[in-house]
Amino acid sequence: MSTNLAGQVLKETETQLQQDTGVDESLKPKQEKDRTVGSVAYMFMWIGDGVNLGNMTLGASLIAAGIATLNLFQTFVAAIIAIGIISAVFALNDRFGYRTGVPYVVQLRMSFGIKGSIISSFLRGIPAIVWYGFQSWVGGTALNEIVKVLSGGAFDSVPICFIVLQAIQIGLSLYGFHAIKWVETLASVVIMLALVYVFGILLNSHSAAIADNWVNTQGTWGLPFFAFIMVFLGNYAAIFLSAGDYSRELKTGMSDKKRGLLYFLPIFIAYGFVLTIGAMMAAATGISNPVKAFAVIVDNPYITVAVSAFIVIGAVAVNMVANIVPPAYVISLVTKMKYKASVVVTGLLALCSFPWVLVQDSSAKGLNTFILIYSAFLGPIVAILLVEYYILRKQQVDAAELYREDGAFKGYNPSAMLAMVIGAGAAFLLVDIGWIIGFVTAGISYVLLSKFAFKGSSFKKGTIYDASSN
Secondary structure, eight states: OOTTHHHHHHHHHHHHTOSOOSSOGGGSOOOGGGOOBOHHHHHHHHHHHHSSHHHHHHHHTTEETTEESSOHHHHHHHHHHHHHHHHHHHHHHTHHHHHHOOOHHHHTHHHHHHHHHHHHHHHHHHHHHHHHHHHHHHHHHHHHHHHHHHTTTSOOOHHHHHHHHHHHHHHHHTTTHHHHHHHHHHHHHHHHHHHHHHHHHHHHHHHHHHIIIIITSOOOSSHHHHHHHHHHHHHHHHHHHTTHHHHTTBOSOOOHHHHHHHHHHHHHHHHHHHHHHHHHHHHHHSOOOHHHHHHHHSOOTTHHHHHHHHHHHHHHHHIIIIISHHHHHHHHHHHOOOHHHHHHHHHHHHHTTOHHHHTSGGGHHHHHHHHHHHHHHHHHHHHHHHIIIIIISTTOOOGGGGGOTTSTTOSOOHHHHHHHHHHHHHHTTSGGGHHHHHHHHHHHHHHHHHHHSOTTOGGGTTSTTOGGGO
């Protein structure tokens, strides 16, 4: 397939969208001259997103009560399988956004309709806002620790640090992907250098304990192995759903294979390294909390500052990629606000998400329930988007039609809405592997519903089930 196809399709879409579409400029197809993110910056973006405390905790979770559920080989086999699936879904779902410059919230109209896409876009936007607040509060807590140490205890106010950090993130996000590029590059370099230092200490001083408690353990190829793969996928479920929001910023002319590598390599580097260090620290210390394990591994009076800095940078990096742009696009679409105003509103909503309650131990069960509820819908939505684009429409979509309020995609598509509910319902039957269950169930349901149900639906037009084309 020609590598300049994206540029050709993009130019055709731009020509067709000269008229006012009723949406903010940020939601219109990204023009070729404005797509400034190259392959190196794109890779750094995903490295910056992956090197954070949450992913390190995922690695530490492999060691339970000093015993590893998976050994080193099993861990990396599970990780490679998961990263391979993630990269494939990313490259498949980002193709429409890459070729047309259309964002995720508009891409949803292709399957769900203009009205139906509002519901499905909120299923991506609301969790992102909650996580935005959650990550910011964690980062604000860490920032408070830094200021408290540097001030000799004279300053101690998490709420103030939280507000300051949130203001910084809102300010950075006003510059869109221009800010994301350099923030993620800086974060990934700084954090990776710090992790290399910790990795060296672990090898030099704790190699025997790591070998005994993780590398050479028996482990299992049973349910824990597959559950680890599902957790891996769950971490990316929301991000690759809105893959088009990122690929539309990429320079044109990249092949599908190259874009796939732009996901696989940085995710493998970031996740592989961070997971490994998390597991190594847990194996060496018997402590599953990475922050506390850091303090044991690195015997340094300034360890609090170092660990806190890692948490702050990681929180900002994750929010800049995963938790700011998607909900801002949703707000722009629904309210007709300008992008910068939507970014500010997103930040204010994150402030109002009560993250100080979510981080409490007593809230952990409720937070996990919230994650399971919204995650159950993410696999089905991805499946519906892929079935629509690749099977029903054979990658032939008039992107300009997605912007016409009275066009082919007006209203809502009952087949997509019903398939999403069926897929989510199936996912709740076995939540440990709910993502893949919902994905497969929704995909099959959508094909069957599109073929046999709702005979008069206008959403059949342009698909393989379009009676007028037979």
